[in-house]
Amino acid sequence: MAGKEKRLRINARWCKGCGICVAFCPRQVLSLVKDKVRIQSPEKCIRCGMCEMRCPDYAIWLEDIDETEENYG
């Protein structure tokens, strides 16, 4: 939704370390550590959603922060 803050989420259990998100992130936010994705430089993330769009394993995505608080608060 417009104006909502988003944040990156990862499910390491689903990540297969293919490196697609790392290669196609336009801001070099991500890296692979021991064949799992890691948010290396969160401050550089522009929340463009490219990683979510390209991950074939649904292991990385953007989540509304409001929603997160509702669910985990």
Next chain:
Amino acid sequence: MPSTLIEKYIRESHLPHIWCAGCGNGTIMRDVIQAIDNLGLDKKDVVIVSGIGCSARAAGYMNFNSIHTTHGRAIAFATGIKMAKPHMKVIVLTGDGDAAAIGGNHLIHAARRNIDLTVVVFNNSIYGMTGGQFSPTTPTGEFATTAPYGSIDPNFDIPELARAAGATYTARGTTYHVPQTIKLIENAIAHDGFSIVECVTTCPTYYGRKNKKGDAVKMLEYQRDNSVSVAKAKTMTAEELKGKIVFGELYVDNEKPEYTKEYEKIIEIAGGRSDE
């Protein structure tokens, strides 16, 4: 908890899926659920039908009325479902071998009838599940376990094959062109008649390795650098188009009668349904 889209349409307890690291099948499966979501369809009105193959496993992950059938026969099962429940959106998920080799006959006859099915072909140019044998879409000269010196078979252009047989909506997407492919699948589902979207996908494990195409990232970069849109292709010569993937809407015919609607007329002429 995964993204809302995955939570809504995927049987989460079945994840991670069985596909190899970097396999494009997961991307196409998400394109399909995104297209269904964009159309605002009620899950109860959607049927997902698949045959056998790596790609066909998608039916098991998708939280709809879904049926995982036998190799090559998905379109035949789907035809039966559509005839029994014409109001439902019947979507077939199939591999290039499933659709164009063992299932080729079902494909052309469903296209000929112009029955309202949506067929999404996961075209990785190889038989993934059984270890990398060449398929009817393996380009001539490329390698496979059954073509150690390069395939001498000419390859099918699946959308063109379907169009020639009578399909009224044909398109091609790729795993690189995600938003465009989602839109094509959406249009195909909305189309009233036989529609087919070939999705060019990556099998890094067999096709990639056999043909030294590099890893999943390299294979996606290859798609990016060797694809041209239908509009751009129109301005190019046959020579320039060699080896290029032409993506977009290839053929649309909104005039040809749809099969289940024609069959309804026959039911009427014959005196209606006895059970209603």
